[in-house]
Amino acid sequence: MNTSELIEQIAETTDRPKAEVKLVLDAVIDAIVAAAKKGEDVSLTGFGKFSVRDLAARTGRNPATGESIEIAASRKLAFTAGKGVKDALVLPKQPAKKASTEKKPSTTKSATKRRA
Structure with a gap:
């Protein structure tokens, strides 16, 4: 999301004009930068x-x-x-995979050679 998309979303949510939202967002950013310059x-x-x-x-x-x-x-x-x-931001926990109790046939080279 870029600045214009953020402004658009805030404008829709608050039912305010985009120009007004842009002024407020710019003021918030300016206040954060001014505080950072002072080390606050x-x-x-x-x-x-x-x-x-x-x-x-x-x-x-x-x-x-x-x-x-x-x-x-x-x-x-x-x-x-x-x-x-x-x-x-926490992801929902995934259910643990159940271990299969069936034995699968071996597909290694040594098992293949023994069968031949």
Whole structure:
């Protein structure tokens, strides 16, 4: 799902015009980014938490040449799903397969040679 599809779905669900939904969605994204710039977490109860993580400088490898390169320290925005999202993504348990009690004829090469 892309942004326009999300806007369309929210507009249908809330019976609001797409332009209004786009403004609200843009405002939500802007608020999350502004909080991240300040290093603040954004928690949406039942959905999840956006947090800033600091990545230390490290040594990497150029895959083309194998040469060592220094990768600068950076920050990234991470998302941790909340309980409501995790519970929604759980797959239903499949019933266990019953073990067959019948003996199947052997199809290995050695069994085939013995029969011939």
